[in-house]
Amino acid sequence: MLQPWVVVLASFGYIGLLFAVAYYADRRARAGRSVIASPVIYSLSLAVYATAWTFYGSVGRAAHDGVGFLPIYIGPTLMILLWWFVLRKILRVSKLARITSLADFIASRYGKSALLGGLVTVIAVVGIVPYISLQLKAVSSSFQILFQYPDLVMPQESGTMPILQVTAFYVAMFMALFTIAFGTRHLDVSERHEGMVAAIAFESLVKLVAFLAVGFYVTYGMFDGFGDIFSRASRLAEVAPLTTPFEKEGTLASWAWMTVLSMFAILFLPRQFQVAVIENVDEKHVKTAMWLFPLYMFAINVFVLPIAFGGLLTFPQGNVDPDSFVLTLPMANHREALTLLVFIGGISAATGMVIVETIALSTMVCNDLVMPILLRIRRLNLAARPDLTAVLLDVRRAAIVVILLLGYYYFIAAGEAYALVSIGLISFAAVAQFAPPLLGGLYWKGGTRNGALAGLTAGFAVWLYTLLLPAFAKSGWFGMDVVQGGLFGIALLRPTQLFGLAGLDQITHAMVWSMFANIGAFVLVSNLGRQSAAEHSQATLFVDVFTQTGERGQQWRAATSVSALQTLLGRFLGPTRAAELFQAYATVRGLKSADELEADADLVGFAELQLAGTIGAASAHTIVATVAQEETLGLDEVMTIIDEASHVIAYSHELEEKQHELEAATAGLKAANERLKELDRLKDDFISTVTHELRTPLTSIRAFSEILYDNPDIDPAERHRFLGLVIKESERLTRLINQVLDLAKLESGLAEWRTADVDLREIVGDAVSATSQIFKGRGVAIEATLPARVPLVLADRDRVMQVMLNLLSNAVKFCSPQTGRVEVRLAEDAAGVRIDVADNGEGISREHQAVIFEKFRQVGDTLTRKPAGTGLGLAISRQIVARLGGRLWVQSEPGRGSTFSFTLPLAHNAEAARAAIAAE
Amino acid sequence: MPKSSRTGQRLFGLFLLGCLFFNYPLLVLFNVRTTLLGVPLLYAYLFAAWALLIVLVAMVMERSD
Numbered sequence: 001m002l003q004p005w006v007v008v009l010a011s012f013g014y015i016g017l018l019f020a021v022a023y024y025a026d027r028r029a030r031a032g033r034s035v036i037a038s039p040v041i042y043s044l045s046l047a048v049y050a051t052a053w054t055f056y057g058s059v060g061r062a063a064h065d066g067v068g069f070l071p072i073y074i075g076p077t078l079m080i081l082l083w084w085f086v087l088r089k090i091l092r093v094s095k096l097a098r099i100t101s102l103a104d105f106i107a108s109r110y111g112k113s114a115l116l117g118g119l120v121t122v123i124a125v126v127g128i129v130p131y132i133s134l135q136l137k138a139v140s141s142s143f144q145i146l147f148q149y150p151d152l153v154m155p156q157e158s159g160t161m162p163i164l165q166v167t168a169f170y171v172a173m174f175m176a177l178f179t180i181a182f183g184t185r186h187l188d189v190s191e192r193h194e195g196m197v198a199a200i201a202f203e204s205l206v207k208l209v210a211f212l213a214v215g216f217y218v219t220y221g222m223f224d225g226f227g228d229i230f231s232r233a234s235r236l237a238e239v240a241p242l243t244t245p246f247e248k249e250g251t252l253a254s255w256a257w258m259t260v261l262s263m264f265a266i267l268f269l270p271r272q273f274q275v276a277v278i279e280n281v282d283e284k285h286v287k288t289a290m291w292l293f294p295l296y297m298f299a300i301n302v303f304v305l306p307i308a309f310g311g312l313l314t315f316p317q318g319n320v321d322p323d324s325f326v327l328t329l330p331m332a333n334h335r336e337a338l339t340l341l342v343f344i345g346g347i348s349a350a351t352g353m354v355i356v357e358t359i360a361l362s363t364m365v366c367n368d369l370v371m372p373i374l375l376r377i378r379r380l381n382l383a384a385r386p387d388l389t390a391v392l393l394d395v396r397r398a399a400i401v402v403i404l405l406l407g408y409y410y411f412i413a414a415g416e417a418y419a420l421v422s423i424g425l426i427s428f429a430a431v432a433q434f435a436p437p438l439l440g441g442l443y444w445k446g447g448t449r450n451g452a453l454a455g456l457t458a459g460f461a462v463w464l465y466t467l468l469l470p471a472f473a474k475s476g477w478f479g480m481d482v483v484q485g486g487l488f489g490i491a492l493l494r495p496t497q498l499f500g501l502a503g504l505d506q507i508t509h510a511m512v513w514s515m516f517a518n519i520g521a522f523v524l525v526s527n528l529g530r531q532s533a534a535e536h537s538q539a540t541l542f543v544d545v546f547t548q549t550g551e552r553g554q555q556w557r558a559a560t561s562v563s564a565l566q567t568l569l570g571r572f573l574g575p576t577r578a579a580e581l582f583q584a585y586a587t588v589r590g591l592k593s594a595d596e597l598e599a600d601a602d603l604v605g606f607a608e609l610q611l612a613g614t615i616g617a618a619s620a621h622t623i624v625a626t627v628a629q630e631e632t633l634g635l636d637e638v639m640t641i642i643d644e645a646s647h648v649i650a651y652s653h654e655l656e657e658k659q660h661e662l663e664a665a666t667a668g669l670k671a672a673n674e675r676l677k678e679l680d681r682l683k684d685d686f687i688s689t690v691t692h693e694l695r696t697p698l699t700s701i702r703a704f705s706e707i708l709y710d711n712p713d714i715d716p717a718e719r720h721r722f723l724g725l726v727i728k729e730s731e732r733l734t735r736l737i738n739q740v741l742d743l744a745k746l747e748s749g750l751a752e753w754r755t756a757d758v759d760l761r762e763i764v765g766d767a768v769s770a771t772s773q774i775f776k777g778r779g780v781a782i783e784a785t786l787p788a789r790v791p792l793v794l795a796d797r798d799r800v801m802q803v804m805l806n807l808l809s810n811a812v813k814f815c816s817p818q819t820g821r822v823e824v825r826l827a828e829d830a831a832g833v834r835i836d837v838a839d840n841g842e843g844i845s846r847e848h849q850a851v852i853f854e855k856f857r858q859v860g861d862t863l864t865r866k867p868a869g870t871g872l873g874l875a876i877s878r879q880i881v882a883r884l885g886g887r888l889w890v891q892s893e894p895g896r897g898s899t900f901s902f903t904l905p906l907a908h909n910a911e912a913a914r915a916a917i918a919a920e
Numbered sequence: 921m922p923k924s925s926r927t928g929q930r931l932f933g934l935f936l937l938g939c940l941f942f943n944y945p946l947l948v949l950f951n952v953r954t955t956l957l958g959v960p961l962l963y964a965y966l967f968a969a970w971a972l973l974i975v976l977v978a979m980v981m982e983r984s985d
Contacts, residue, residue, distance in 0.1 A: 067966060074942050074966075077973060081935040084928055227958020234960070243960035246951040252944055259942065290931075291978035298970055305963060 002149045002336050007343065014206075014344050015178065015351075018199045022182060025198030036197045037281045039288030044201035045275045046293045047208070049076065049266060050300055051131075051353035052138035055207055055346050057420030058301065060323035062308035066242035069304060069421065071255055073297040075262030080290050086267065087276060087286055089442055092545045094277050098613035101360055102273040102434065103368040108617040109441040109542045110449035111535035117368030117618045119453060120434065123460050124270050125361055125403060127430020130414070130471070132357065132407030134423040135350040136175075140168040142327055142346050146339070152328055154321050165412055172408040175354045176401045183359035184396050193359065197279050200356060203348040208300055210345025211326070215303025217338055218310040218329055226306060233309035236316070250503055257508040261425070264432040270360035271353065278360075323420050354404070362399035367616030370395050375622050388571045392615065414471045425507045426467050433459040433514060436522045445539045451526030459518030466495045466510040560627045562599045565607045568627055572614050581610055686855060690740055693871065697729040697736070704729075739872040743855065746879040753883070757792040757907045758800065760833050764826055767804035771812065780812050780820035790826060793833050793904040799880045800904070803888075806873040807837040807900050814841035814898070832886065832905040840897040849890055853878045877902075927984040934976055941969040 025035050035041065054072075061069040079086075090105070099105045103124065107117030144164050145154070182196050223229045233239040245251050266272055280286075311325030320328050327346065330338040371392075414423075436459070437452035493499075496506055498513050531539065562582070570578035582594040585606055589597070597603060604624060611620035704722045708714065714722075745751040768784050775782045811822045825836040844852060855875045874888075881888040885905045892898035940946060950965040957964075 067963065070966060071942075074938075074970065077970065078935060078938045078942070081931050081938060081977065084931045225958075227955075230955065230960055230963075231958045234955075240953075243962060244951045244953055245962075246948050252947065255947070256943065287981045287984065290981050291974055294970075294974045294977065298967075298974060302967065 002146060002339060004147050007143070007146050007340070010340055010344060011347060014347060018202065018351075019181070021202045022195030022199040024195075026195035029194040034194060034281065036194055036201070036279075039285040040292065041197065041201045042280065042285035043289040043292035043296065044204040045197045045279065046272070046289055047204035047296045047300075048200050048271055048275055048352045048356050049269075049293075050204070050207065050297065050349060051424075052135045052346060052350040053131075053420050053424045054300060055211060055349040056138050056142070056323050056326055057134070057424065058304045059308045059311065059325045060321070061421040062304050063312055063322035063325065065251075066245045066305070068245065068251075068255075068258075070301070071258035072262045072265075072421075073301055075259040076266035076297065077294040078259065079263040079266050080294060083286060083290055086439070086442070088283060089545060090267075090277055091280055091283050091286070093442075093542050096545065097541070097617060098609050100278065100367055100613060100616050101364045102268065102270050102438075103364040104612075104616040104618070105273070105277075106434065106437055106441065106452065107368060108612075109538055110437070110447070110452050111532055111538050112617045112621045113449045113453075113535075114368070114372040114618040114622065116437075116449055116452055116456075117364075117616065118372065119456055119460075121361075121364040121369045123430060123433060123456060124364060125406070126460075126468075127427050127433075127463070128270060128357060128361060129403070129406045129410045129427075130423045130468075131427035132354060132404065133411035133414075134420050134427075135354050136168045136172050136404075136407055136411050137423070138323070138420060139347060139350045140164055140171045141321075141324060142343055143167050143171070145324055145327060145331070146343055149331060149339075150334065152320060152332060154319065154324070168411055169408055172404045173401075175351060176358075176404040178351065179355045179358045179400050179404075180397050182355050183362070184393050184400070192279060196355060196359065197275065200275065200352050203352040204296070207345040207348040207352070208296065210341045210348070211300050211303065213338060214326055214330060214342050214345075215307060217335065219303060219306045222310060222314070222329070222333065223306070229306045229309050229313070233313055236312060239309060239312060250505065250508075254505045254508050257511050258425075261428045261432055261507065261511060264435045265428045268431045268434040268438065269357075269428075270364065270431070271356035274356055274360035274363075358400045358403050361403050362396040363616075365399040365403075366392060366395040367614075367619055370399070371615055371619040372622065375619060387574070389574050392572065414474070426471060429467055429507055429510050429514065430460070430463055432511065433463060433518055436515075436519045440522060441539070442542060445536075445543045446526055446531075447522065447539070448526045448529050448531050449535055450529045451522045451524075454525040455518045455520075455522030458521040459514045462498075462514035462517045463510060466498060466513060467506065470495050470506065560599050560604065562594070562597045562603065564627050565599060565603060566594070568623065569607055569610055572611055572623075689855065689871075693736055694733065697733040700729045701726050701733070736872075739876060743872055743876050743879070746876060746883070753796050753799070755794055755796050755884075758795050758797050759792055760790055760800070760826055760835065760904070761786045763797060763800050763804060764824055764835065767801060767808060768824060771805065771808045774809065774812055775822070778812055778815070778820065779818045780815045780822060782808075782812075782822045782824070784824040784826075786826050787828075790828055790833050792907040794907045795884050795904055796880075799884070803877040803880050803902065804835070804837075806877050810873060810900070811837055811839040811841070811898075815839050816841065829903065831903040834901060834903045836899050836901045838897060838899040843894040843896050844890065844892040844898050845894050849892060852890065853888070927980060930980045931977070934973065934980065937976075938973050941973065942966075 028035050036045070058069040058072075093099070094105065097108050099108060103117045103120035106120050107113050110116050141164065144167060145152075182199065183193055219225060219229060223232070230243075234243060241247070246255075267276075307325055307329065308322065311320070311322060311329055314329060314332060315325075327339065327342050330342060433456055436455050437447065440447045441452065496509060498509070501509060501512065504512070566578050566582050569581065573581070579594070582597065585603070586592070586594045586597050591597060608620050608624045611623060614620075615623070704726045708719060708722055742751070764784060764786060768782060772782065808822065808824075812820070815822060819840075821840050823836075823838045825838070827834050827836075853874050855872055878888045881902045881904070886903045888900070888902040890898055890900050946965075947962075950962045952961055954961040
């Protein structure tokens with residue numbers, strides 16, 4: 001039944017079924033009812049991890065060294081426990097920045113560096129090529145073996161190697177077509193592939209079912225359960241040591257490194273990144289996948305050891321390659337249906353890997369390698385082309401073909417010398433190089449672009465030298481001289497025992513050195529260098545993705561138009577899609593149509609993000625830069641900002657000062673206003689007082705005049721007395737008016753001053769003799785004590801005389817007649833010359849002393865006693881003395897008399913006084 | 921304590937447990953020529969530990985929401 005045409009027909013039928021699944025999923029997705037929006041489908045799509053390596057290779061490895069195949073699945077089980085932290089973070093960042101691939105992620109993290117993206121792409125392609133060749137080898141071998149049915153002939157022995165190679169070529173080309181049809185069918189080149197994910201999930205089911213079927217058959221059909229197989233196998237000489245593999249030296253280290261290697265692989269294999277991150281529909285699906293995917297791996301591995309030992313028991317001659325036990329065991333027992341199922345399962349495992357891996361790689365090649373180069377070639381003027389979607393698709397299709405061809409050539413060149421697992425591990429070691437820049441970039445803000453470049457280059461170089469070079473040498477592409485003798489014949493540089501590190505298997509050896517170089521260079525260069533502004537902002541975005549709120553900072557300056565942006569987007573996404581996107585954007589913003597949009601920085605950012613989802617962050621950045629200006633914070637701009645800020649600060653300082661001045665002025669004005677009000681009140685008081693004082697003598701004069709007028713026959717003596725009183729009151733009135741005028745003159749500064757050097761002894765003498773008559777009349781004694789000589793003072797003689805007369809008349813007024821005694825003293829003191837006028841009158845109480853110098857203030861009860869003066873004398877005297885540069889004050893106690901004193905400055909130090917007077 | 925942080929701590933604890941399970945010295949302890957129901961002890965141990973780990977993760981994850 002298993003004629004070649006049946007095999008080929010079954011293969012094509014199966015692939016047709018896959019297309020049907022993909023078609024159905026795509027149609028459902030377009031209808032908005034996605035089939036892949038399920039945690040189970042997500043977990044099954046992750047199982048693309050299990051490839052032909054798992055399906056055929058694990059058994060081969062197990063037949064060799066027992067549990068040596070297990071770390072490849074235990075590593076991911078451990079890593080998945082950390083997915084809660086790592087994958088969720090990667091997912092969040094990727095959704096935010098619309099990451100399209102692993103290379104895009106790393107490039108984006110380090111400031112959207114096109115160079116880094118290109119390097120990651122090159123490493124990924126070169127590193128994955130052996131892995132793809134593994135799939136080609138497995139599938140073409142399974143074809144060859146099946147074509148020999150019912151005979152069991154290995155391709156290596158049958159002399160059919162050339163035919164195998166031809167088969168491999170056809171398989172490669174067919175897979176390329178297949179992948180192109182799957183991944184690049186639509187003109188919609190967005191990063192998501194719903195149909196592909198559905199098909200992959202379906203394939204994961206098929207390979208699991210096929211493997212479990214053959215496992216059951218071998219364990220329970222051919223043998224009598226696990227115990228039976230293991231106990232029978234342990235009697236084989238080559239199996240016995242396999243049950244205790246850790247007795248062999250180095251196995252433990254190799255086990256540990258293999259675990260680490262596959263921990264990285266589950267995250268950083270381009271196809272795992274594709275299904276786990278890019279194709280992820282909902283972050284919550286990770287939760288279920290965290291146990292369902294390990295469960296899948298557990299299930300597909302349970303029968304590996306029984307099949308391997310069953311194979312060793314069934315084919316004791318060793319003429320059957322253990323890598324093919326899964327297929328050859330049912331074949332040998334002529335289980336044709338099971339054989340076909342296994343064969344289909346193998347195709348599932350291989351095609352699933354090839355499809356996703358090449359789609360992921362072609363996206364990287366297109367977005368991070370070819371497009372940046374094409375966009376930089378100005379002659380092509382690519383960004384100005386009306387529609388680039390076709391170009392993008394062609395680039396991806398070409399990339400798929402080239403990658404598969406590379407895989408084919410690697411198979412020809414190196415594939416034969418290695419078992420399946422060993423080929424795959426070389427690829428694992430290559431993608432492990434992404435761990436330092438990616439994990440470091442996710443948790444360490446200090447990682448720089450140059451650090452990542454240096455680390456990747458160093459790690460990749462070590463990988464090339466220690467793993468790829470020996471692989472080629474072993475296949476005979478070139479001599480073994482370098483491998484055996486070391487580069488330039490230096491033994492220390494032997495690729496498999498670098499710097500003399502021996503005793504490790506090749507993968508462990510390469511991992512030790514490449515990780516050392518990679519991490520070392522990454523950390524060292526990062527710490528030595530500095531980040532650019534773009535790198536810094538991206539680093540913050542990636543590391544702080546969980547704590548960030550709000551939108552990303554604006555990086556664009558709006559210097560473009562909406563239509564220019566839409567046209568640009570249309571070139572890469574198709575005009576219809578671009579119009580749809582802009583319309584949706586406008587709707588979200590609450591606008592009716594896209595015509596109302598403004599080409600602001602937000603819109604430019606939106607356009608960049610949409611482009612990034614198609615052609616990657618680095619290319620999108622380059623393209624958007626052709627129509628919009630980048631917001632670069634150059635030194636000039638920073639200086640401008642600082643300048644502006646300092647201007648503002650200076651200005652606000654000025655304002656503050658002005659405000660202080662204003663406040664001071666306001667306070668001054670307020671005080672002035674208060675003073676004016678006070679003066680106004682004083683003036684009012686003065687006028688009312690003056691009027692009152694004037695009325696008193698006037699009333700007397702009028703009263704006596706009326707008496708005289710009404711009584712013509714009044715007694716002449718009486719008349720004489722009355723007339724005397726009228727004259728006296730008139731004199732008082734005149735004096736009062738004179739004094740008021742005098743005071744007004746003094747206060748307004750209009751008084752005339754005739755200052756000269758005067759001798760005070762003379763003035764005092766004159767004043768005493770002028771008032772001697774009054775003293776005599778009142779019976780008051782006066783005595784003047786004058787020194788023989790006093791210095792001259794600068795003063796107005798008449799004014800000083802006026803003060804003296806005022807003080808003397810006051811003194812005589814308040815002394816009791818007969819016992820009264822006034823003493824005048826003249827003496828020199830520190831302030832100049834001092835004159836005291838002391839009396840032994842009634843004295844002035846302390847509260848009165850303060851007010852007697854004010855106008856119209858007289859001591860004593862003015863109501864009951866007739867005023868003895870005008871009340872202006874002391875006020876005028878104080879004004880005069882002050883104007884002459886001296887001081888007038890009183891010392892007194894009630895009942896002990898009073899002493900009025902004043903000083904006048906000396907002539908030679910009275911320049912200030914003179915100047916003051918002159919200035920008036 | 922927020923529930924997600926507790927889940928994170930439990931998972932990290934399981935990660936450490938896994939590292940312990942599949943490493944020196946436990947691996948060497950089970951690396952003996954003994955069988956359990958006919959299955960070499962090391963194989964039985966590895967698969968049992970692996971299964972236990974998966975069950976624990978499933979319990980943590982299904983309880984977390």
